Amino acid sequence: MNAAPTRQQTIAFGASGFPAQLLTQTFSAFVVYFYVAQLAVPAAWVAGAMIAHGILNAVLNPIVGTLSDRIRTPWGRRVPWIGVGIVPLVVAFALVWMPPELPAAGLIVWFLLVVAVYDVAFVVVVLNISALFPEIFRTTDERARGNTPRQIFAILGMVLGTAGAPVLYSTIGWAAMAVVLSAVCLVLFVWSLLGGMIERPAPAEEPKAMPWRDQLRYTFRNRAFVPYVIGSLFVQTAIAVILAAIPFYVRYSLNSAEGNSSLLLGAIFVTAIPSIVLWSTVVRHTSPRTAVLWSVAVFGVAVLGYLAPSTVLGAVLVGVGVGVGVGGLLQLLEVMLGQIIDDDAMRTGHRREGAYFGVNGFVVRGSVVLQALVAAAVLTSSGFDATLADAQPEGVDSGIRIMLAVIPLAFSALAWICFWLYPIRSRDV
Missing domain, CATH: 1.20.1250.20 (MFS general substrate transporter like domains)
Structure with missing residues (x-):
């Protein structure tokens, strides 16, 4: 092609x-x-x-x-x-x-x-x-x-x-x-x-394959990739924490049936679908960096809304705003990584999509560990005890709301700083 x-x-x-x-x-x-x-x-x-x-x-x-x-x-x-x-x-x-x-x-x-x-x-x-x-x-x-x-x-x-x-x-x-x-x-x-x-046709004369040591050196010294991959880790951790916290939030903060977790998750994902089209338009008229900064900001501000609701309907409405930010992150992060790969190819003469997606996958898997640490720390410090069923200490509600709103906001703020440091400001390399 x-x-x-x-x-x-x-x-x-x-x-x-x-x-x-x-x-x-x-x-x-x-x-x-x-x-x-x-x-x-x-x-x-x-x-x-x-x-x-x-x-x-x-x-x-x-x-x-x-x-x-x-x-x-x-x-x-x-x-x-x-x-x-x-x-x-x-x-x-x-x-x-x-x-x-x-x-x-x-x-x-x-x-x-x-x-x-x-x-x-x-x-x-x-x-x-x-x-x-x-x-x-x-x-x-x-x-x-x-x-x-x-x-x-x-x-x-x-x-x-x-x-x-x-x-x-x-x-x-x-x-x-x-x-x-x-x-x-x-x-x-x-x-x-x-x-x-x-696949597109390979060049008539391809450069010699890059040695393994150079693969790692050029990847981790890339001034655009390092803030990108750390920002991606923070974003993925924020989303993972939200998904893990919602079942606890529904049962112990909203005092509702566990099955209503699907309503909160559905609000996020259903809203994310049309918002993907919205963010596609935004990035075509700005740049990947600008669009990602806006999407992280929308996501971070929206998740703070989970502090307030006392009903499932209120939490669903918050999820609509969160879904707009999630749609942007799903749409834009790979667009930004493609830009990094283009820039790297200009500098090194090698198309190394596999290396960059591979290292990105390796680093982002750390979000699972961070999410588990956050959940364990919050639930333990708030006094959560599964054997007490619904009769949890008063601090559990506050702890769960912090886990669902404040902690994802903090990770979003860290991600926003990383993407602000992203050096490629143009729309295309």
Whole structure:
């Protein structure tokens, strides 16, 4: 492909966002519940396995990304990885929910082995899809338009992964749920691969592959990438803290049924879909830096609203404002990273999308750790005690509101400072 992608190619490429988020959200939301509550595996064992999963996933990102940049085939750099990885990915995902009848020790071994295959295949497929994005869409205008359907598909995948999975496993069982979701993901991945993942021709004379040491040196010395990746970590942590705090907020601050958590989450995600189009227009008329600064500011101010509501309806209205900021962050961060990759290519002569997306994935995984530390610190210091059910100490309500509003605002402020230091002020490199 030498020209700008067509609308059909753009939509097909964007369809990959749906299965990627569907797999991610279903796994993260329900796998611990499935193995602990349904299969009676000790919670400590599952926690250890999840830590191993997180470490493996983080380490794989820069390794796979760098290899993807270096390896050349007649079919391109990225597409072969994606084509080879799709089937193992969806099969491994299905097998996570279909363990054989084994004692607890055998089940945890099954979990570790299957999830290791899932992690490798997930990073191989999703990282290379991400690395294709700044190559297929070459300017800020193209990237803003091209990322819009991708993020809309991604939000729909999030919704199905968090809201649709319980409906399926409660009606047709866990194994059947796994088969249905895996089949949906396979169809959408194949459509996206065949219809939208087209690599641009390689230069007639490519430069010699960059040594591994130089890969790391140029990446971490990049004056644009360092504030970007730290800002991204803070943004992802803020969002992760909000998602973790909402169930506590609904039950212990709003004194409402746990099921109403879906209303608060739905307000965020439903609002994020049209706001993606809004932020796409903003970045096409300003620059990635300016648009990101505005979106972080909107997000940070909006989350502070969670301090006030005493009803579910009030919290839902706050979630509408939060969703506007979330839509901007989903839309703009990859546009900004594409700009960093363009700038790096001008400086080094190498297109290193894989390395940058890989290192970004490695660093941003730290948001899971930060979110867990925040939740543990706030709940412990506020006196939360699960054995007391709804009869919690008075400080729990205040602590949860701080966790949902003030702490995400603090992370947003840190992110805003990082993005303010981002040195590329123009719309295109």
